[in-house]
Amino acid sequence: MTAASFAVRMLTVPEDELTLLARARQLDPDALGLIHETYYASIFRYISFRVGERETAEDLTSEVFARLLTALRDRRAPQTTLRGWLYGVAARVVSDHHRQSYRVPQTELDESLASNEHDPAAILDGKLTQETLQQALTELTEEQRHVLSLRFGSGLPIQDVARALGKTEGAIKQMQARAVAALARKLAPQAVE
Amino acid sequence: MDAQLEVKLIECLDALAQGQSVEQILAHYPQDAAQLRPLLQTAVGLPALRMEPSEAVKMRSRQKFLAQAAALRQPAQRKGWAFLPRFATGFVTAGLVAVVLSTGVVAASGSSLPGDPLYGVKRTVENVRLSTSGSLVVRDELQHEFEQRRRDEANKLLDAGRESEVELTGAIESIQPNSWIVGGLAIAVDAHTSIAGTPQINRLAGVKGVTSPGGLRATSITIESFGEADKTPEAESTAIPEAEVSTETPEPTLTPASTATPTRRAETPRPTAQPRPTDAPPPTATAEPVEVEFTGSVQAMDGASWNIDGTTISVTANTELVGSINLGQRVKVNALRQDNGQLIATRIEPIDGSGSGDGGGGGDSNPTPEPTENHHPSPEPTENHHRTPEPTENHHPTPEPTENHNPSPEPTESHHSTPAPTKNHD
Numbered sequence: 001m002t003a004a005s006f007a008v009r010m011l012t013v014p015e016d017e018l019t020l021l022a023r024a025r026q027l028d029p030d031a032l033g034l035i036h037e038t039y040y041a042s043i044f045r046y047i048s049f050r051v052g053e054r055e056t057a058e059d060l061t062s063e064v065f066a067r068l069l070t071a072l073r074d075r076r077a078p079q080t081t082l083r084g085w086l087y088g089v090a091a092r093v094v095s096d097h098h099r100q101s102y103r104v105p106q107t108e109l110d111e112s113l114a115s116n117e118h119d120p121a122a123i124l125d126g127k128l129t130q131e132t133l134q135q136a137l138t139e140l141t142e143e144q145r146h147v148l149s150l151r152f153g154s155g156l157p158i159q160d161v162a163r164a165l166g167k168t169e170g171a172i173k174q175m176q177a178r179a180v181a182a183l184a185r186k187l188a189p190q191a192v193e
Numbered sequence: 194m195d196a197q198l199e200v201k202l203i204e205c206l207d208a209l210a211q212g213q214s215v216e217q218i219l220a221h222y223p224q225d226a227a228q229l230r231p232l233l234q235t236a237v238g239l240p241a242l243r244m245e246p247s248e249a250v251k252m253r254s255r256q257k258f259l260a261q262a263a264a265l266r267q268p269a270q271r272k273g274w275a276f277l278p279r280f281a282t283g284f285v286t287a288g289l290v291a292v293v294l295s296t297g298v299v300a301a302s303g304s305s306l307p308g309d310p311l312y313g314v315k316r317t318v319e320n321v322r323l324s325t326s327g328s329l330v331v332r333d334e335l336q337h338e339f340e341q342r343r344r345d346e347a348n349k350l351l352d353a354g355r356e357s358e359v360e361l362t363g364a365i366e367s368i369q370p371n372s373w374i375v376g377g378l379a380i381a382v383d384a385h386t387s388i389a390g391t392p393q394i395n396r397l398a399g400v401k402g403v404t405s406p407g408g409l410r411a412t413s414i415t416i417e418s419f420g421e422a423d424k425t426p427e428a429e430s431t432a433i434p435e436a437e438v439s440t441e442t443p444e445p446t447l448t449p450a451s452t453a454t455p456t457r458r459a460e461t462p463r464p465t466a467q468p469r470p471t472d473a474p475p476p477t478a479t480a481e482p483v484e485v486e487f488t489g490s491v492q493a494m495d496g497a498s499w500n501i502d503g504t505t506i507s508v509t510a511n512t513e514l515v516g517s518i519n520l521g522q523r524v525k526v527n528a529l530r531q532d533n534g535q536l537i538a539t540r541i542e543p544i545d546g547s548g549s550g551d552g553g554g555g556g557d558s559n560p561t562p563e564p565t566e567n568h569h570p571s572p573e574p575t576e577n578h579h580r581t582p583e584p585t586e587n588h589h590p591t592p593e594p595t596e597n598h599n600p601s602p603e604p605t606e607s608h609h610s611t612p613a614p615t616k617n618h619d
Binding site for chain 1: 194199202203206207210231232234235236238239240241242243244245246247250251254255257258259261262263265266
């Protein structure tokens with residue numbers, strides 16, 4: 001690990017997270033500012049990966065931090081794993097958003113996925129469109145979406161995803177592989193089988 | 194996918210994460226390249242879905258976040274004692290507690306209500322306890338305990354039909370044109386009510402108001418800048434339009450409500466006096482109904498539509514009516530709040546000790562109204578109080594299916610041209 005990557009890692013994973021959480025529970029502005037600084041970009045990437053709209057992602061990311069404050073106020077805040085808690089809230093916020101969006105369809109049914117299923121060339125040539133991928137993601141299980149969003153959205157390394165989800169690295173690798181395979185099957189069944 | 198291929202895919206994804214290209218990776222798996230290629234191509238395409246945050250938006254989010262935190266800290270900060278050094282505050286408060294405790298007044302003040310001579314002592318003792326509590330956690334618990342006391346006090350005043358100024362805090366559970374439910378209390382809101390903040394379901398609201406035999410009327414409502422955001426945001430769209438409320442200090446929208454379509458808002462205006470709308474209100478809600486419990490006085494019983502201190506509830510054949518319920522009686526209502534804000538009562542129960550239409554009902558003491566055939570085209574909701582219903586002992590206004598004047602979920606005969614709270618229930 002280079003010095004630069006080590007420094008980034010220190011920023012991404014505060015070693016004294018317990019201390020930080022303790023200060024956050026007291027609504028210490030410095031601690032809260034550090035939490036925001038540390039996690040904002042990562043949470044934003046996670047959410048943007050799942051919703052595909054910048055403005056929505058910005059709103060939902062702010063909502064995650066608002067919920068943290070609410071939890072601190074109501075003493076429901078995380079005790080040990082701030083990272084996992086924040087990503088869990090992010091997943092719920094996205095789910096709420098999707099549930100609300102689906103209630104009032106605003107666009108015509110997207111047929112791009114169906115058309116892609118019959119055109120494996122796109123996936124084999126590495127020319128998948130974002131819309132196609134986004135649509136296919138919605139057909140995965142929540143757990144699969146969560147893992148892929150943590151890995152490829154937030155860009156967390158395997159060990160950090162494992163920590164956030166409270167699982168072993170091996171389990172995360174397996175979940176990731178199965179999620180990728182499931183996604184590929186959604187995109188081009190005949191190319192994968 | 195068989196187990197062997199899965200293991201290979203795991204290895205390939207590891208290699209991909211280490212920066213190898215798809216071709217480099219597949220070169221190590223010539224036998225399985227055809228199967229692995231689409232899987233790896235899928236993985237390669239995924240990072241393109243994420244976006245990088247704008248630094249300006251991030252800074253705004255940070256400022257808002259810290260401002261919200263500061264607002265949360267506010268109640269816990271020292272106020273009246275701020276001019277004293279911290280150690281001096283301790284001495285002063287300890288001395289005050291000792292003096293107050295020694296007089297025995299504290300115990301006597303415990304059950305006092307707003308307007309009672311000892312009520313000031315009660316509040317002073319509470320403030321002392323708050324200011325001397327060591328930790329934020331203890332302070333929070335005390336704060337919640339005292340907030341509950343304020344609501345209980347308001348209930349007792351209303352039960353007794355007493356007139357007094359009150360202050361209370363609670364979550365907004367329902368918003369109707371002339372009445373909100375805050376912390377389990379139906380509160381009349383009118384054109385004179387000063388509203389600060391953005392009214393939304395589940396947000397905390399501080400209410401100042403006046404109790405009277407006619408109910409609790411809000412003089413001012415201050416809404417916290419953010420509410421119980423863990424609740425599903427879709428329910429928040431039932432709030433009355435923000436632009437139509439006299440918001441003094443609009444708060445930044447924190448919830449995804451900003452992205453939600455506000456079209457449902459047009460559904461919320463509902464008359465407080467109306468022809469019986471439906472037999473069983475149609476379940477148009479697409480979200481899970483939310484259970485709401487609140488108290489208030491029965492102001493009108495127009496068939497399937499009852500008015501509880503200004504809040505309109507739908508009474509259906511499935512509503513459990515406990516005992517005899519009369520106009521003016523204080524009742525506890527359990528209701529399901531629909532997605533459109535409509536409240537469908539599941540149970541209505543008289544509150545023990547409240548007069549059965551005896552002094553508790555906003556100027557009308559006639560008991561047991563005839564609940565069914567009362568069509569009041571009058572646009573004035575306050576006229577609910579002046580009906581002269583038929584005295585009968587028990588009236589379960591089971592709606593009649595044939596009397597459905599309004600097959601639409603929306604009462605079309607609303608007398609309110611604007612959903613803003615403009616009616617005075619006094």
